[in-house]
Amino acid sequence: MNCQECHDFIDPYIDNELDVAAAILVQQHLRDCxxxxxxxxxxxxLRALLNNPRLQFEVPDSLRRKIQSALPAATxxxxxxxxxxxxxxxxxxxxxxxxxxxxxxxxxxxxQGKILDRSRGNALVExxxxxxxxxxxxxxxLDVPSTDQHTVKPWFDGKLKFSPPVLDFADHxxxxxxxxxxxxxxxxxxxxxxxRNKHIINLFIFPSEAGRTEAxxxxxxxxxxxxxxxxxxxxxWAVSDVNAGDLRAFADLEMKQA
Amino acid sequence: xxxxxxxxxxxxxxxxPLMNDAYNLARWLMRNQEDAEDMVQESYLKAFRFFxxxxxxxxxxxxxxxxxxxxxxxxxxxxxxxxxxVPIDQENDQxxxxxxxxxxxxxxxxxxxxxxxxxxxxxxxxxxALVLRELEGLSYKEISEVIGVPxxxxxxxxxxxxxxLYLILSERKEHDHL
Numbered sequence: 001m002n003c004q005e006c007h008d009f010i011d012p013y014i015d016n017e018l019d020v021a022a023a024i025l026v027q028q029h030l031r032d033c034x035x036x037x038x039x040x041x042x043x044x045x046l047r048a049l050l051n052n053p054r055l056q057f058e059v060p061d062s063l064r065r066k067i068q069s070a071l072p073a074a075t076x077x078x079x080x081x082x083x084x085x086x087x088x089x090x091x092x093x094x095x096x097x098x099x100x101x102x103x104x105x106x107x108x109x110x111x112q113g114k115i116l117d118r119s120r121g122n123a124l125v126e127x128x129x130x131x132x133x134x135x136x137x138x139x140x141x142l143d144v145p146s147t148d149q150h151t152v153k154p155w156f157d158g159k160l161k162f163s164p165p166v167l168d169f170a171d172h173x174x175x176x177x178x179x180x181x182x183x184x185x186x187x188x189x190x191x192x193x194x195x196r197n198k199h200i201i202n203l204f205i206f207p208s209e210a211g212r213t214e215a216x217x218x219x220x221x222x223x224x225x226x227x228x229x230x231x232x233x234x235x236x237w238a239v240s241d242v243n244a245g246d247l248r249a250f251a252d253l254e255m256k257q258a
Numbered sequence: 259x260x261x262x263x264x265x266x267x268x269x270x271x272x273x274x275p276l277m278n279d280a281y282n283l284a285r286w287l288m289r290n291q292e293d294a295e296d297m298v299q300e301s302y303l304k305a306f307r308f309f310x311x312x313x314x315x316x317x318x319x320x321x322x323x324x325x326x327x328x329x330x331x332x333x334x335x336x337x338x339x340x341x342x343x344v345p346i347d348q349e350n351d352q353x354x355x356x357x358x359x360x361x362x363x364x365x366x367x368x369x370x371x372x373x374x375x376x377x378x379x380x381x382x383x384x385x386x387a388l389v390l391r392e393l394e395g396l397s398y399k400e401i402s403e404v405i406g407v408p409x410x411x412x413x414x415x416x417x418x419x420x421x422x423l424y425l426i427l428s429e430r431k432e433h434d435h436l
Contacts, residue, residue, distance in 0.1 A: 038359050041362040067302045
């Protein structure tokens with residue numbers, strides 16, 4: 001890679017938008033080229049300034065209330081527009097039956113083991129996403145608010161039958177802000193809470209049934225990104241509305257600790 | 259077909275929690291609170307009207323922010339015509355500044371106010387790309403959906419936005435020292 005190419009790729013590089021091969025090329029060039037170092041430094045300095053949560057504007061409560069109270073009006077006008085009838089088209093019932101039949105057929109032909117694996121995965125994805133959403137809606141995001149991993153980790157002792165790994169990645173833009181106890185898959189789990197700009201990442205940790213290190217699997221549900229991986233006898237589930245690239249970067253940081 | 263109750267409930271679950279993101283984008287694009295509030299309100303009513311065309315599995319944040327962005331751009335465009343501003347054609351200006359970058363130490367101590375002013379000074383095309391990436395945390399693909407340009411354009415606008423922002427902040431710092 002030459003300097004011009006490095007210049008062209010520096011932005012997707014710091015944004016985690018390059019594939020692994022390209023990212024390695026940029027990384028190597030930056031390591032060896034003293035001329036391109038200042039470019040990386042400039043981007044990093046800028047990123048540090050832009051990470052300041054005070055740059056985020058919060059919606060005023062008055063506007064929030066105004067919009068929520070305006071929505072029923074929108075409902076009634078929508079009803080007028082469509083004549084107030086809830087119409088089920090004549091063809092929709094047979095169509096739905098045919099679709100259901102097709103799904104059943106499809107399932108029968110699929111590998112049995114895969115279905116079980118996948119359905120467990122999907123059920124867990126649903127659980128971790130709804131737990132993530134609950135943690136944001138209710139006032140129960142944190143049981144132990146602390147940016148210090150050495151405060152958060154001992155807090156779990158005595159509350160859980162296992163001791164989850166607790167790490168802070170503030171240097172990489174993922175700040176540990178605390179932890180709480182949660183309940184996933186019928187048991188108590190550790191939830192670590194990280195902040196990326198104004199976005200929250202919930203990292204659920206519990207002892208793994210498989211007990212082997214596996215590459216991360218990604219899921220998407222209701223606009224939330226979910227990543228799942230195993231390491232050192234623990235299952236990790238990271239959920240957030242940060243983009244998939246950033247969540248992947250977060251998971252990579254965590255997995256590097258293996 | 260979804261009934262009204264169900265539609266309203268889905269909208270509450272998917273779109274209402276995104277109001278901060280919507281407001282943040284509108285506030286950065288319009289550069290003042292009053293206009294931003296109008297834009298967010300208009301966008302939510304539009305989003306509710308178009309919600310029937312929202313399909314499960316679509317990226318909700320990109321979908322909503324696209325509506326907010328278009329609402330803001332329409333308002334900004336109308337204002338531009340009224341004020342007879344000369345549109346700045348930044349896209350054709352592809353010549354990179356050949357001068358060496360000022361050292362990063364110059365901008366490290368910039369205040370939040372300075373950063374805010376510098377972002378607001380960027381041309382709107384650059385500002386929206388920067389805000390969507392750095393302050394809303396969107397991926398290039400999502401940004402390309404929201405502003406309706408190819409990923410390559412997103413990449414080059416971001417690069418130029420960051421370059422300009424960096425120069426504004428380092429110059430400002432020099433002025434502060436004088």
